[in-house]
Structures are given as C-alpha cells and as structure tokens.
Amino acid sequence: MITERLKIRKFTxxxxxxxxxxxxxxxxxxxxxxxxxxxxxxNFLNSVALIDSPLIYAVEDFNQKFIGYVIFHEYDKDSFELGWILNKGDWGEGYANELTKAFIKISSKIGKNLIIECDPTQEISKRIAMKYDFEFLGEIDGCSVFKRKLINKI
Incomplete structure (x- = not known):
C-alpha cells in the first residue's frame, strides 16, 4: 500500500x-x-511480523528509508487495532497522521471499526485519535482506548 509519502509493506x-x-x-x-x-x-520479527497474517507492517519512505511500523490487525470481531511506532528522527513529520488517515480508509473498505490503544500519558497518540473522531472508551488494562466506528468516509 502507498500513501502520499510512505510505502506500507510486509516485513522481511x-x-x-x-x-x-x-x-x-x-x-x-x-x-x-x-x-x-x-x-x-x-523473536518479535518472527512471531509478529513474518507470520502469514502479519500483526504489523513495515513503513518506509519512497527512498526505502525505514520509518517504523504500523500495527493493523484484528482486535475483535468488529474492529481492527491501529497503531504506529516511528523512528525518533521521523517524529514531527506528520507520518502518524498520514498512516491513521490511510488505515481509516482501509477499515471502511473492509467494514470494520478501528481501535487505538495507548499509554494514558501518551498525549500525541490521544490527540491523533481525537483529531480523527475516535471516541474515548476509557482506561482498559492500563491503556487509554479509543474507538472509531465504521464511517464510509473521513
């Protein structure tokens, strides 16, 4: 998958x-x-990224520079989990917003809600969730949990 500035692909x-x-x-x-x-x-690469239905996908720019990864996997029967972990040198570039927007479109196409879980003190992830109309569900198992119900367009 390709966004405006990023390529999302399977890990190798x-x-x-x-x-x-x-x-x-x-x-x-x-x-x-x-x-x-x-x-x-x-062990993480082998058990999470290289499996047949990966739980995470590599993210790189168009020069094949590794930016980090995006989490996108089934959360429950109605939802997929979305998240991202990006290299420190790439923070502030808007990549998390770009990935969120792209995966909202994907989840709409497959007819699933999206969930973002983050540490309760992780303000940037919480801000992104709110920006894209995720509803705060509360603190569950030590994480702030946000849900974006299926909407056909953003």
Missing part, C-alpha cells in the same frame, strides 16, 4: 537491523515497554 528478514534500531531506542519505547534486545527483536 532483511528488516531485522532497522527494527532493532527502532525497538532498542529508549525514547521510542518510553510509552510501550523496556527497549528490546537483539534477541527479543528477532
């Missing part, structure tokens, strides 16, 4: 170093979990 084994650089960064992982080791990153 060749993405391991870029994924490690992303997931081992303390600033990137601040609201998620402790930074990943090389071994944990390799």
């Amino acid at each position: 084994n060749n993405d391991l170093r870029d994924l490690y650089n992303l997931l081992s960064d303390e600033d990137v992982m601040e609201f998620i979990e402790a930074p990943f080791s090389w071994e944990k990153t390799a």
Whole structure:
C-alpha cells in the first residue's frame, strides 16, 4: 500500500537491523515497554511480523528509508487495532497522521471499526485519535482506548 509519502509493506528478514534500531531506542519505547534486545527483536520479527497474517507492517519512505511500523490487525470481531511506532528522527513529520488517515480508509473498505490503544500519558497518540473522531472508551488494562466506528468516509 502507498500513501502520499510512505510505502506500507510486509516485513522481511532483511528488516531485522532497522527494527532493532527502532525497538532498542529508549525514547521510542518510553510509552510501550523496556527497549528490546537483539534477541527479543528477532523473536518479535518472527512471531509478529513474518507470520502469514502479519500483526504489523513495515513503513518506509519512497527512498526505502525505514520509518517504523504500523500495527493493523484484528482486535475483535468488529474492529481492527491501529497503531504506529516511528523512528525518533521521523517524529514531527506528520507520518502518524498520514498512516491513521490511510488505515481509516482501509477499515471502511473492509467494514470494520478501528481501535487505538495507548499509554494514558501518551498525549500525541490521544490527540491523533481525537483529531480523527475516535471516541474515548476509557482506561482498559492500563491503556487509554479509543474507538472509531465504521464511517464510509473521513
């Protein structure tokens, strides 16, 4: 899939170093979990990204620079989860907004709602959810949960 500035694709084994650089960064992982080791990153790649129905997809620019990844997988029978983890050097470029907009269109095409879960102190993700008309459902299992009901256009 291609957006205005990004290419979303399946991960390959060749993405391991870029994924490690992303997931081992303390600033990137601040609201998620402790930074990943090389071994944990390799296990994550194999168990989440390289499976037949991936839970995450690589995001790169048109020069094939790895930007991060987008989370897009079934959340429940009516919804898909959406999220993104981006390299610190790419923060502030509007990529999270661009990905959100693109996946709202995809979820509309497949007839599913979208869910965003984030740390309650992660203000940027919460702001993006509100900007795109996600409804705050509350704090569930330590996460702020937002839902955007199926709407045919944004």
